[in-house]
Amino acid sequence: xxxxxxxxxxxxxxxxxxxxxxxxxxxxxxxxxxxxxxxxxxxxxxxxxxxxxxxxxxxxxxxxxxxxxxxxxxxxxxxxxxxxxxxxxxxxxxxxxxxxxxxxxxxxxxxxxxxxxxxxxxxxxxxxxxxxxxxxxxxxxxxxxxxxxxxxxxxxxxxxxxxxxxxxxxxxxxxxxxxxxxxxxxxxxxxxxxxxxxxxxxxxxxxxxxxxxxxxxxxxxxxxxxxxxxxxxxxxxxx
Numbered sequence: 155x156x157x158x159x160x161x162x163x164x165x166x167x168x169x170x171x172x173x174x175x176x177x178x179x180x181x182x183x184x185x186x187x188x189x190x191x192x193x194x195x196x197x198x199x200x201x202x203x204x205x206x207x208x209x210x211x212x213x214x215x216x217x218x219x220x221x222x223x224x225x226x227x228x229x230x231x232x233x234x235x236x237x238x239x240x241x242x243x244x245x246x247x248x249x250x251x252x253x254x255x256x257x258x259x260x261x262x263x264x265x266x267x268x269x270x271x272x273x274x275x276x277x278x279x280x281x282x283x284x285x286x287x288x289x290x291x292x293x294x295x296x297x298x299x300x301x302x303x304x305x306x307x308x309x310x311x312x313x314x315x316x317x318x319x320x321x322x323x324x325x326x327x328x329x330x331x332x333x334x335x336x337x338x339x340x341x342x343x344x345x346x347x348x349x350x351x352x353x354x355x356x357x358x359x360x361x362x363x364x365x366x367x368x369x370x371x372x373x374x375x376x377x378x379x380x381x382x383x384x385x386x387x388x389x390x391x392x393x
Contacts, residue, residue: 172331175311175345179318182264185325186232190318191264194257198249201233202257211251224252259359266355270348271315275308290317291328306331309344 184191186207193205214228228248290302304322306313310331317323 172310172329174349175309175314176329178267178311179314179323179329182260182267183318183323183325187321188318188324189321190268190315191257191260194260194264195254196257197231197233198253199231199233199247201231202260203232205256207232208251208254214248214250217250222252225250227251262359263356266359267315267352268319270352270355271308271312271319274312274344274348275306275316290323291330309348310341311345311348 182190184194184202184204184207186203189204191202191204194202195205195208196202209229209232211227211229214226217225228250231247231249290304302322304317306317308316314323314329314331317329323329
């Protein structure tokens with residue numbers, strides 16, 4: 155790994171590409187439903203969930219100023235952020251519904267990724283029909299129940315996204331994609347193409363939006379990766 159934190163051309167392997175793709179998938183995955191964000195909402199604690207994943211609300215007894223009607227409803231935070239704030243792990247903070255803001259920019263980024271994943275996985279081009287075996291390991295279950303296997307197509311990114319959209323990838327899990335040597339080269343080129351197009355589309359969106367750093371860490375990393383992936387693929391094909 156270079157001093158800048160970006161993998162050099164010689165260091166890149168198929169595993170690096172799948173890790174980047176899976177990292178991007180995790181970025182847009184709701185930790186409550188394990189699916190892509192739908193109308194993502196940022197809670198006062200900084201946690202982001204789908205609008206539909208907000209827990210059942212209840213009347214608040216201690217209403218903070220101003221005591222308007224929209225501040226009278228609250229809910230208990232579904233995140234584990236309080237573990238670092240209070241020694242009592244049973245304590246769960248109450249959020250005011252009015253203090254939860256929809257993250258429009260993140261929602262649009264999710265839409266962009268979904269659009270490309272759908273188009274590539276449904277394409278009839280034989281190049282996009284490379285068989286991939288996806289092994290999903292869930293860290294929250296026993297070893298006997300932790301591994302599931304799926305066959306995906308389209309690309310590593312498109313195939314993994316579609317598995318996540320169907321709820322097959324729990325939040326506390328890892329995904330390992332396996333393909334033969336011939337298919338691996340094509341997949342690296344295909345995912346490089348997808349990542350370049352994603353980067354271009356997302357940058358256009360971010361040009362007129364403000365998004366917090368934690369949400370763009372992978373998107374800022376992607377511009378350098380596709381070209382390196384392509385260069386590395388070419389270099390190894392000449393051996």
